[in-house]
Amino acid sequence: MNQSVDGFARPIDVMLADGNPLVLSALSEIIDRDPRFSLVATSATAEGFLGTVMRVPVQIGIIDWGLPVLGGAKLIEVLREQENAPRIVVYAEDTGDLPRLAMTAGAAAFAPRSSHAEALLETCVDVAAGKMVFPFLDVRELQSDPIHQLSRKERAILEALSKGLTNRELAKELEISINTVKFHLSNLFEKLSVKNRAQAIAFYYSSRLALERDAADGIPR
Known part of the structure; x- marks a missing residue:
């Protein structure tokens, strides 16, 4: 208003x-x-x-x-x-x-x-x-899918996390500082309602599987 x-x-x-x-x-x-x-x-x-x-x-x-x-x-x-x-x-x-x-x-x-x-x-x-x-x-x-709430940088970090990259490797790949990586990870965990990297990676793969199932069934997302 x-x-x-x-x-x-x-x-x-x-x-x-x-x-x-x-x-x-x-x-x-x-x-x-x-x-x-x-x-x-x-x-x-x-x-x-x-x-x-x-x-x-x-x-x-x-x-x-x-x-x-x-x-x-x-x-x-x-x-x-x-x-x-x-x-x-x-x-x-x-x-x-x-x-x-x-x-x-x-x-x-x-x-x-x-x-x-x-x-x-x-x-x-x-x-x-x-x-x-x-x-x-x-x-x-x-809006129920938290993936849609992530920024472009957060999505990139989540995808990189799924490859098992460390914070230092994330910083190098995304050309940002380690402190910035930690900041984005904190926001990422909060938006996905997870507590650590392992849970974030599990969320990422479960979300991908859901999308692949929908695509196979012809359901638009």
Whole structure:
């Protein structure tokens, strides 16, 4: 919830990124007219979006999944490593397993392009209030797998752990200090609810087996 100033709610800072100039222009006009929002900037590329939000505080980012050049999934992955990154609303065609993919990547919401623009704005308001909005998905089920809560670095460490690497070897392979390795391990153990390396490795392999079984059964994850 945004803090109020002199009794009035402060507008939600938004940045918009879409490779389609018509969509970018139309959404910019719609957001500009809505007093609940303050449109900070727009971009036609993922790189432009990233460069702006690294410099200017933005609460909500509205992006297209197919955003050039990085793409939505990679952009969200990079943002997950940044402090004070905006919460991301993916605004794209609702095709295939895209809402689930957006959720797994770390987006806060998915809004289909087929819906009315007002639905997108309401989704942004909900996300600014701390909610996650994914139509037709059981968000609780997706969030129940702790693997999805790990950062890119933590996932890399978990995979390296499964190979039996020591802290020193982890530091060398990932090009980080041993103290940083210990910091990431501590966070990793907490997120997975395990107490040591052996339990973390067991969790990793049990999770992989579950994914392989689902893939063999044709169940999307």
